[in-house]
Amino acid sequence: MLESDKELLESVLKRRFFFVPSFDIYGGVSGFYDYGPPGCALQANIIDLWRKHFILEENMLEVDCSILTPHEVLKTSGHVDKFSDWMTKDFKTGEMFRVDHLIEQTLNNRIVAEESSTSVAPKDKNLKQLNHSIPLDGDIIRKYKEVLNKLDGYSGDELAKLMEVFEIVNPTTGGKLQSPMEFNLMFETSIGPSSQMKGFLRPETAQGQFLNFNKLLEFNNGKIPFASASIGKSFRNEISPRAGLLRVREFLMAEIEYYVDPQDKSHKKFKDVQNCKLSLLSRDIQERASAVPVRMTLGDAVNSKIIDNQTLAYFMARIYHFLISIGIDNSKLRFRQHMANEMAHYATDCWDAEILTSYGWIECVGCADRSAYDLTVHAKRTKEKLIVRQTLENPVNVSIWDIDFKSGNFYKKLRKQSALVKDHLTSLSQSSLKELSLKLELEGSIQLHVDDIENDIELTNDDIKIVNETKTIHVREYIPNVIEPSFGIGRIIYALIEHCFWRRQEDEARAVFSFPAKIAPSRVLVVPLSSNKELVPMTNLTTSLLKKCKISFKVDDSSVSIGRRYARNDELGTPFAITIDFESKxxxxxxxxxxxxxxxxxxxxxxIVNAIDSIINDELSWKDATKNLTKFEIQNTEN
Amino acid sequence: MLESDKELLESVLKRRFFFVPSFDIYGGVSGFYDYGPPGCALQANIIDLWRKHFILEENMLEVDCSILTPHEVLKTSGHVDKFSDWMTKDFKTGEMFRVDHLIEQTLNNRIVAEESSTSVAPKDKNLKQLNHSIPLDGDIIRKYKEVLNKLDGYSGDELAKLMEVFEIVNPTTGGKLQSPMEFNLMFETSIGPSSQMKGFLRPETAQGQFLNFNKLLEFNNGKIPFASASIGKSFRNEISPRAGLLRVREFLMAEIEYYVDPQDKSHKKFKDVQNCKLSLLSRDIQERASAVPVRMTLGDAVNSKIIDNQTLAYFMARIYHFLISIGIDNSKLRFRQHMANEMAHYATDCWDAEILTSYGWIECVGCADRSAYDLTVHAKRTKEKLIVRQTLENPVNVSIWDIDFKSGNFYKKLRKQSALVKDHLTSLSQSSLKELSLKLELEGSIQLHVDDIENDIELTNDDIKIVNETKTIHVREYIPNVIEPSFGIGRIIYALIEHCFWRRQEDEARAVFSFPAKIAPSRVLVVPLSSNKELVPMTNLTTSLLKKCKISFKVDDSSVSIGRRYARNDELGTPFAITIDFESKxxxxxxxxxxxxxxxxxxxxxxIVNAIDSIINDELSWKDATKNLTKFEIQNTEN
Known part of the structure; x- marks a missing residue:
């Protein structure tokens, strides 16, 4: 996007009150935005469409869970320990930076400076101090690009090393920076009057859905697969928010948790999408330090194991169709697979829908296979079974390793500790039990390290027996896996705004937002040609008809010229204007x-209203909807 | 509500997953609830209707502002200092109580115990220890009732006095309690990595709207009156949440801020509602310790000054119609005026829409005249003018007191302090300036106390002049007043659920929710009589027609009896069922x-689908919509 276009875009967004920094008259706080009437309507229409496209179409179970979440829940989910970014602080000024962003910015600047210095002479001698001090040759640029590609996945130690090797300093002052420190991104507060219960603002809506798994499964009559979904605010205490709506501290999310049998991740509607072609930037491609995606059908991608399973691929197709239908430019949309070192602590495979904006490729939707991670850890912590029970049509005989606590000295020997040790042993996997059984047989005793017990516990053949039994299983019990499409609504809105924005060739100052009719903030502008009272009855007739058809509209009966009113309309992205003139009467x-x-x-x-209605409902194109209407010659009303 | 009805209600709400305590498998945290699919749909439909009834119908400007709010904003609004409840702590057990609730509970228990003891002998000797130790005669009961009536408005000292006089103790242990302490109800957190910026979760959506006043006014082309509106979560750290959805720590609000000329609070649509009759529990009635409201038209209430102005009354009518339209029982709805000592720190008049539930009368909507309070304090703090400019048709000459700083020694004398003193003087009212002018004339000097300056400042006739001038005013500038209807959506949902709940006479275990069709969680249940494949095409035809008409539905093709499926349906409040049988084919x-x-x-x-559509859209009653359809004799399918 041209710098001049971006300036116009930003001025229109502010002037037309799409969104503005929150607390603006107090100087603002970075990372917070308020939506004005057009932004708010755009958001509501996108959410409405999202609900139809996903929740209604796929019979998902919508829930609305608490934002404030107690410490214990997020400790179990891993967020207290792992949901953090690395930051660094200027020794002198105290200014703080997010390390990965700082490295990214510095290396990119050096590459740009080097590449342009080969054609033009460097203009600014001070560049030296601003992280550009290293002479770059081709090898180093390749090294930079490799680092940039993997930047999402480095550990703290690795980042410290990179800062040292690349001599990363404060980009404005050249000042020295401290070693990276971990900073948890959750906002903390305390619940209740005693200040003893710690809580956080949720960083995602997912956990609330997982905690309700049993109730959701029951609501679905015990059947699987099924999905829950939730739309609501989440919060991340970003170290240094930037890039407008793209990196904020409070944001609207729409998340789906699709529960599926881990042994069968096929999807019954996959055949409907297998010929859908997406731009895929797989792990392989990225490891070759390339950023050129391959266009491939989802059928091929699943067959060649580029995408792990049908369900993941099915949702990628649904995400793709949703984004295209609201007006995202197909040529600026790709799916990027997470690198192994980059995935969240819970994920086994993950693809991001990335959209190209003036800030680069931006992750707008994540589509992750969270495996059984969350349900497993919550079940373990709460001792509540979070499982699916599947009645088997044909009972099967299986060989099972089981522990007999009763026939030995177990309870007598361990007394108060017996409950903890029993819990530990029963939570072990079949292969661990087999191993212990062999050890008991060979060595006569086993040593166990049990949580919350200081010393190791020794058990012998006199205490327990670990035996192999053949059992007939009529009901299979399993923890489902979770496929999670997760949408950042604010990012999607911003990308959409950029993609729909253009200026009229005949009048460079006139901005237009070409939002599709079905998501435009307002569908129709009703424009009485003059404020003459004679036009009022026809205006009222028009608005009552629009109301009856549930088409949203605004009336602009201000005294400015009709051209000015159309221009305002274009800037708000209103697709239709109905003009009432003296002929109308x-x-x-x-x-x-x-x-x-x-x-x-x-x-x-x-x-006219019928034509509008059929276009909004995606039934007809403009051409077809208006083919029986009279073409109207414009008498220069646009100026 | 009978205890047995309430038990059934609660079991159905839980079993059908309307709402459940959040973090249930972790033992729950009081004051937090999750909505399951039916609760979530009910909430979404009510919000949708609210948006149509208020925002679309009245052309309000919807905004969506940040939840997290910096300290400075809420300090200015008064919430940091005044948004608190009084709590008390058991010396021994550390248990905490909200003082007003504790007094209410205790006095009510004593009254009930005394009143029942006149007819039956006291059953429990231990009552003595449980706050029932004082013998009650008629005078004391009257005193109790007077206190109960005023309970919302006592200061900390007054509450301390009441605790002493009435010997209020821990109701479960009889333990002694500490003096009341103030407890701020906002959840606190810190923003950014440095922990230096304090913030709160907003306690209301209003402040975000006020901060955007200038942008909203500009969006409305400078015209007044107009309204902004916002739907979103707010948070209050209640001391001891109770009563289910009625007192929670996180809740959905829908708030309107209607900006109006303080000199003209008439409303152009008041004539449409002046004959609307409401149950009004005015301040007068309550001061007579009565709880019997008067039924009165809004025209009469405004004329007799019971309600302060037309705009306030207009919104009370709109609130009334909204609540009735979603299914609130008219006979269980009243409007109660706040007592003078009870109003929030910003309000000049306030009426609550209260709804009768099994927990008593519950405030569900507040309708307050916040005067110019909020805009004034934010303007003063930020030095940003938050005003309306009204071009006068006929310029007026006014006599104005003005300060001349230039012709004296003002700047020379005060040096660095001159800015602060100037700000102080220019912010004074006309009457204060007139007073100062007289004093200067009579005494030759004035003393000023200026914020942020330690010693009083003395100014003489040599420093400034305060002169009376006649000016011609072409543009009137004023800070608008704000009328605020504020809806607690969760409370409304709970009251609605109680009002719509009943059980079938012929089968006591069968609960029904009679939600109006337009807000029911799902409109239609589609029931194929059997799972026979022959019925599938007709089922698909039915669902595709429902989809086309945008009518939400669920299919229940489970194998249970048709009667069981209808019963499930009743419990979810689905108004219609379409049954497909072998005749259908x-x-x-x-x-x-x-x-x-x-x-x-x-x-x-x-x-059939047309009939449903016309009922949902409030066009026809069941009787009229189905008059051309054939009555169908029920062959005992309900069992």
Whole structure:
């Protein structure tokens, strides 16, 4: 995007109150934004469409869970320990930076400076101090690019090493920086009057859904697969928010948790999407330090194991169709697979839908296979079974390693500790039990390290027996796996705004947002040509008809010229304008103007509203919907 | 509500996953609830209707502002200092109580115990220890009732006095309690990595709207009156949450801020509502220790000054119509005026819509006149003008007291302090300036106490002049007043659930929720009589027609009896069931069942879906919508 276009875009977004920094009159706080009426309506329409596209279409179970979450839940989920970024502090000024972003910015600047210095002479001698002091040759640039590609996955030690090797300093002052420190991204507070219960603002809506798993499964009559979904605010205490709506501290998420049998991740509707072609930037491609995705059908991608399973691929297709339907530019959309070292602590495979904006490729939707991680850890911590029971059509005989606590000295020997040790042993996997059984047989005793017991516990053949038994299983019990499509609504809105923005060739100052009719903040502008009272009855007739058809509209009966009013309309992305003039009074006809083409047609109010209705509902195109209406010659009304 | 009804209600709400305590498998945290699919859909439908009834119907400007709010904003608004409850702590056990609730509970228990002891002998000797130790005569009961009536407005000292006089102790242990301590109800956190910026979770959505006042006014082309509105989560760290959804720590609010000329609080649509009759529990009535509201038209209430102004009354009517339209029982709805000592720190008049539930009368909507309080304090703090400019048709001459700083020694004398003193003087009211002018004239000097300056400042006639001038005013500038209808959505949902709940006479175990069709979690249950494959095409035809008409539905093709499926349906409050049987295959007709009456009619799929559509859209009653359909005799399918 051209710098001048971006300036116009930003000025329109502010002037038309799409969104503004929160607490603006107090100087603002970075990472917080308020949506004004058009932004708010855009958001509501996108959410509405999301609900139809995912929740209704796929019969998902929507839930609305608490934002404030007690410490214990997020300790179990791993967020207290692992949901953090690395930051560094300037020794002198105290300014703080997010380490990965700082390295990214520095290396990119050096590459750009080097590449442009080969054609033009460096303009600024001070560049030296601003992280550009290293002479770059081709090898180093390749090294930089490799680091940039893997930047999401480095550990603290690795980042410290990179800072040292690449001589990363404060980019504005050149000052020295401290070693990276871990900073947890959750906002902390305390619940209740005693200040003893620690809580956090949730960093994702997922945990609330997992905690309700049993109730959801029961609501679904015990059947699997099924999905829960939730739309709501989440919070991340970003170290240094930047890039407008793209990196904020409070944001609206829409998340789906699809529960599936770990032994069968096929999807019954996969055949409907297998021919859908997506741009895939797989792990392989990235490891070759390339950023050129391959276009491939989902059928091929699953067959060649690029995408792990049908369910993951099915949701990638659904995500793709959703984004395209709201107006995201297909050529600026790709799916990038997470590198092994980059995935969240819970994920086994993950693909991000990335959208190209003026800030680069931005992750807008994540689609992760979280495996059984969350349900497993919560079940373990709470001792609540979070499982699916599947009645087997044909009972199966299985060989099972089981522990007999009763026939030995177990309880007598361990007394108060017996409950803890029993819990420990029963939570072990079949292979661990087999191993212990062999050890008992060979060595006569085993040593166990049990949580919350200081010394190791020794057990002998006199205490317990670990035996192999053949059992007939009628009901299979398993912890389902979870496939999670997770949408950052604010990021999608911003990308969409950029993709829909353009300026009229005939008038460079006139910005237009070409939002699809079904998500535009307002569908119709009703424009009485003058404030003459004679036009009021027709205006009222028009608005009552629009209301009846549930089409949102605004009336602009201000005294400014019709051209100015159309221009305002374009800036708000309103797709249609109905103009009421003095002819309207005579023959009950009105004019319909289409935003992008400025084409106008004329017809009865009913026929015009019907045309609009069929376009909004995706039933007809503009051309088909208006083919029986009269083309209307524009008498220079646009100026 | 009978205890047995309440038990059934609670079991159905839990079993059908309307809502459950959050973090249930972790033991729960009081004051937090999760909505399951039916609760979530009910909430979404109510919000949708709210948006149509208020935002669309009245052309309000919807905004979506940040939840996390910096300390400075809420310090200015008064919440840091005044948004608190009084709590007390048991010396021995450390248990904490909210003082007003504890006094309320104790006095009510004593009254009940005394009143029942006149007819039956006291059963429990231990009552003595449990706050019932004082013998009650008529005078004391009257005193108790007077205190109970005023309980919302006592200061900390007054509450301490009441605790002493009434010998309030820990109700479970009889233990002694500490003096009341103030406890701020906002959840605190810190923003950014340095922990230096303090912030709170907003206790209301209002402040975000006020901070955007200038942008909203500009968006509305500078015209007043207009309203902004916001729907979102707010948070209050209640001392001891109780009563389910009625007192929670995290809740969904829908708030309107209507900006109006302080000199003209008439409303152009008041004539539409002046004959609307409401139950009003005015301040007068309450001061007479009565709880019997008067039924009165809004016209009369405004004329007799019971309600302060037309705009306040207009919104009370709109609130009333909204609540009735979603299904609140008219006979269980009243508007109670706040007592003078009870109003929030910002309000000049306030009426609560209270709804009767099994927990008593519950405030569900507040309708307050916040005057110019908020805009004034934020403008003063930020030095940003938050005003309306009204071009006067006829310029007026006004006499104005003005300060001349330039012709004296002002700047020379005060040096660095001159800015602060100037700010102080220019912020004074006209009457204060007039007073100072007189004093200067009579005494030759004035003393000023200026914020942030330690010693009083003395100014003489040599320093400044305060002169009376006649000016011609072309533009009137004023800070608008704010009328605020504020909805607690969770409380409304709970009250609605109670009002819509009943059990079938013929089967006591069968619960029914008679939600109006337009807000019911799901509109239609589609019930194929059997799982026979022959019924699938007609089922698909039915669902595709429902989809086309945008009517939400669920299919229940489980193998349980049709009666069981209808019963499930009743418990979810689904108003209609379409049953597909083997006749359907032959003649393409289906059966439509109405939830409350169990009446059934038969007709073509199209005619049935049209009937449903017209009922949902409030166009026809069940009777009118089905008059051309065939009555269907029930062959005992309900069992």
């Amino acid at each position: 005579k023959d009950e006809t009105v004019t319909l103007r289409e935003r992008d083409s400025k084409l106008q047609v004329r017809g009865s109010i009913e026929s | 032959k003649d393409e007709t289906v059966t439509l069942r109405e939830r409350d009456s169990k009446l059934q009619v038969r007709g073509s799929i199209e005619s």
